Amino acid sequence: MTRADLLLALPILYPLAGVALSLLAWRRPLVQRGVSLAASFGLLLSAVMLVAAVYDGTVLATQFGAWPAPFGISFVGDMLSAAMVLITGLMAVAVGIYGLAGDASAREHAFYHPLYQGLLLGVTGAFLTGDIFNLYVWFEVMLISSFGLLALGGTKAQLDAGVKYVTLNLVVTTQFLIAVAFLYGATGTLNMADLARVLPTVENQGLVTVLALLFLVAFGAKAAVFPLFFWLPAAYHTASAPIVAIFAALLTKVGVYAILRTFTLMFDGDAGVTAPIVGIIAAATMITGVLGAAAHFDIRRILSFHIISQIGYMLLGIAIATPLAVGGAILYVIHHIVVKANLFLVAGAIHRAGGSFHLKEIGGLYRGLPLLAILFAIPALSLAGFPPLSGFWAKFGVIKASLDAGHLALAATGLAVGLLTLYSMVKIWNEAFWKAAPEMSVAAERRWTSEPGTRRLMLAPIVALAAITLTIGLWAEPFVDYSLRAGEQLLDKSAYINAVFPTETASGSHGREVAR
Amino acid sequence: MEPVFALAFGVMIAVAAYLILSRNVLRILLGLLVLGNAANLAIFLAGRLGSRVPPLVEAGETTIASSANPLPQALILTAIVISFSLVAFTAVLFETTHKRLGTLDPDAMREAETPPGSQRDGDEGRA
Numbered sequence: 001m002t003r004a005d006l007l008l009a010l011p012i013l014y015p016l017a018g019v020a021l022s023l024l025a026w027r028r029p030l031v032q033r034g035v036s037l038a039a040s041f042g043l044l045l046s047a048v049m050l051v052a053a054v055y056d057g058t059v060l061a062t063q064f065g066a067w068p069a070p071f072g073i074s075f076v077g078d079m080l081s082a083a084m085v086l087i088t089g090l091m092a093v094a095v096g097i098y099g100l101a102g103d104a105s106a107r108e109h110a111f112y113h114p115l116y117q118g119l120l121l122g123v124t125g126a127f128l129t130g131d132i133f134n135l136y137v138w139f140e141v142m143l144i145s146s147f148g149l150l151a152l153g154g155t156k157a158q159l160d161a162g163v164k165y166v167t168l169n170l171v172v173t174t175q176f177l178i179a180v181a182f183l184y185g186a187t188g189t190l191n192m193a194d195l196a197r198v199l200p201t202v203e204n205q206g207l208v209t210v211l212a213l214l215f216l217v218a219f220g221a222k223a224a225v226f227p228l229f230f231w232l233p234a235a236y237h238t239a240s241a242p243i244v245a246i247f248a249a250l251l252t253k254v255g256v257y258a259i260l261r262t263f264t265l266m267f268d269g270d271a272g273v274t275a276p277i278v279g280i281i282a283a284a285t286m287i288t289g290v291l292g293a294a295a296h297f298d299i300r301r302i303l304s305f306h307i308i309s310q311i312g313y314m315l316l317g318i319a320i321a322t323p324l325a326v327g328g329a330i331l332y333v334i335h336h337i338v339v340k341a342n343l344f345l346v347a348g349a350i351h352r353a354g355g356s357f358h359l360k361e362i363g364g365l366y367r368g369l370p371l372l373a374i375l376f377a378i379p380a381l382s383l384a385g386f387p388p389l390s391g392f393w394a395k396f397g398v399i400k401a402s403l404d405a406g407h408l409a410l411a412a413t414g415l416a417v418g419l420l421t422l423y424s425m426v427k428i429w430n431e432a433f434w435k436a437a438p439e440m441s442v443a444a445e446r447r448w449t450s451e452p453g454t455r456r457l458m459l460a461p462i463v464a465l466a467a468i469t470l471t472i473g474l475w476a477e478p479f480v481d482y483s484l485r486a487g488e489q490l491l492d493k494s495a496y497i498n499a500v501f502p503t504e505t506a507s508g509s510h511g512r513e514v515a516r
Numbered sequence: 517m518e519p520v521f522a523l524a525f526g527v528m529i530a531v532a533a534y535l536i537l538s539r540n541v542l543r544i545l546l547g548l549l550v551l552g553n554a555a556n557l558a559i560f561l562a563g564r565l566g567s568r569v570p571p572l573v574e575a576g577e578t579t580i581a582s583s584a585n586p587l588p589q590a591l592i593l594t595a596i597v598i599s600f601s602l603v604a605f606t607a608v609l610f611e612t613t614h615k616r617l618g619t620l621d622p623d624a625m626r627e628a629e630t631p632p633g634s635q636r637d638g639d640e641g642r643a
Contacts, residue, residue, distance in 0.1 A: 133591055133594075137594065137598070140598045140602070143602075144601070144602060144605065147602075147605060147609070148605075151609060154612075155627075156616055156617060156627040157627040157628045158628075159609070159612060159613040159616055159617065159625075159627070160613065160617065160625040160626070160627040160628040160629075161627075161628040162609050162613070163541065163609065163610065163613050163622055163625060164622065164625075164628075166605075166606055166609060167536070167544055167548070167606075167622075170548050170551075170602060170606065171536060171548070171551065174548075174551045174552055174554075174555050174599070177555040177558075177559075177595060178554070178555045178558045180559075181555065181558035181559040181561070181562040182558065182562060184559070184562045184563070184588075184591075185561065185562030185563075185564075233629075234628060234629055235628065237628070238628050
């Protein structure tokens with residue numbers, strides 16, 4: 001076993017061990033907590049090692065069971081996957097700590113920790129795999145864990161949301177599987193690096209475009225883009241705060257990652273057809289998300305619609321597909337995961353302190369909790385793209401790239417949606433922190449100050465994530481540099497392909513048809 | 517044989533779409549089941565039909581020349597297990613929802629998203 005094998009296997013093994021061990025200890029919540037936190041820290045640590053190994057632009061690859069590619073299942077770590085795994089590790093730890101606060105013991109009796117680690121397992125696997133069928137399997141691991149987490153409380157609203165979430169996601173994942181089947185029928189391979197070599201040689205390029213669109217629908221629904229986003233605002237607001245925070249951080253971003261990976265590695269040949277479609281989808285996604293948010297007064301529903309709106313910016317970068325645009329989209333994903341998870345964590349703290357998620361029922365929190373108000377303002381302003389916070393640099397990259405490419409309408413949409421985002425954030429600020437408090441929220445505020453343990457567990461991750469947002473904003477250079485280099489690496493596929501097929505040149509792949 | 521299988525795949529997708537669009541969660545569940553099996557059929561079809569020789573390597577040989585394609589079988593086996601477990605979970609979820617909400621019509625389930633006009637939109641916050 002070489003160093004590359006270990007570096008790529010460890011981020012999978014930690015959450016896998018977390019699932020198994022916390023299931024074994026299912027009668028002992030305290031043991032489960034320890035196991036779950038240890039696994040999350042292990043994931044973070046192994047992700048740091050992975051990023052350090054790929055930082056200079058090398059691509060690591062390993063073949064499981066030592067079957068040579070394309071016969072076995074490859075795992076590949078390039079700069080994008082490593083960054084995604086690192087941010088997953090960060091979220092795992094932050095939300096994991098937050099999840100110990102409040103009504104944690106009720107969750108823990110319903111297999112919260114095994115499901116949480118299962119979600120991380122699926123997400124990490126999806127980021128690292130180099131095999132399209134294996135990607136489907138990781139999607140399912142992620143999905144079944146998210147089903148369980150969503151229905152964890154068993155309230156009526158959660159069951160209702162679960163019916164819709166489960167049905168729509170199952171249909172979409174099955175459609176993904178059918179697309180994989182057609183892709184295999186057309187090319188005879190499932191290895192993504194091999195597909196990158198074989199797809200340009202397929203005679204019927206129209207078929208390749210159809211396949212690309214099938215994958216766009218499947219991944220687009222996962223990423224909650226227009227018009228396939230309905231499952232997200234129907235479900236997210238019913239789950240409890242730590243669960244919705246990890247959902248908001250990771251689930252849709254796996255869809256974005258899958259689009260980014262397949263459309264730079266495999267389906268980059270027919271940009272003339274797909275790029276304009278992705279551009280239109282991006283604009284429509286930004287607009288519908290932000291308008292949906294403007295109509296709501298439940299903090300969680302406002303934030304859920306903003307997930308959709310922000311996905312539009314990432315797609316915008318993918319549609320433009322210049323090095324700056326792809327780099328900007330990668331920075332956007334990284335920034336967004338931190339900010340969005342943090343906003344949902346703050347929403348949970350507001351609920352704890354104010355007694356409700358509904359803006360009409362809370363108020364005046366600034367007077368008693370100025371720290372929470374500031375901790376809300378940092379991610380909220382970053383989401384809207386205020387300089388010098390992280391959102392500014394991410395938006396700047398994507399919009400600069402669309403201006404450079406001459407897509408003025410798309411750039412204008414991005415800027416206008418940024419303003420409307422600010423409207424929603426100011427609405428939450430005014431209603432929750434600024435206006436006079438209604439009667440009931442005063443009692444809740446007293447409860448918040450009377451439980452220091454819960455308060456610390458909730459505030460520590462919020463402070464840490466806000467610090468990351470500030471760091472990306474004020475010391476942007478290394479993050480921007482990393483994202484741009486990751487984008488260049490994505491657009492130049494040779495490093496990825498050579499890592500999976502080290503001995504061959506980039507052309508020869510004969511003998512596969514016969515053996516398969 | 518391929519056209520027959522392709523036609524069967526199309527019919528199964530149509531049946532699944534019809535069932536999933538209905539207003540009864542039991543039919544939706546059956547639709548998901550048919551859809552999952554349609555996907556399995558697509559994988560089987562994509563692996564080329566033809567030889568029925570089992571993909572076993574004879575003693576002394578290192579390759580097999582004219583056997584059935586083993587890869588789709590491995591893929592389908594994986595997909596069957598996954599779709600079976602997901603459908604089982606879905607059945608339990610639908611059953612629990614039916615018990616708690618007293619309806620089989622997903623359109624009548626309005627706990628998470630209340631229709632426009634009502635004061636509170638599905639706030640579980642104080643529960």
